[in-house]
Amino acid sequence: MLINELSEVKLSEDAIALIFNNANRFRQIVKFINKAESIAKTNELSEIKAENLRNYLTEIKKAGRY
Secondary structure, rough: HHHHHHOOOOEEEEHHHHHHHHOHHHOOOOOHHHHHHHHHHHHHOEEHHHHHHHHHHHHHHHHHOO
């Protein structure tokens, strides 16, 4: 899948679905990928799941940056 080609960390199917259901611009997808890579590095994860990204999505929606 293309998103896994763009990312340095593997994204689970549910994480990919979360990204595509919540991002409608390429730039938003890139931001999600960047955050996923950051989360994976900080937490030493080999794969990102939707639950890892939900908090980020909640934060950006509350801050009005989405």
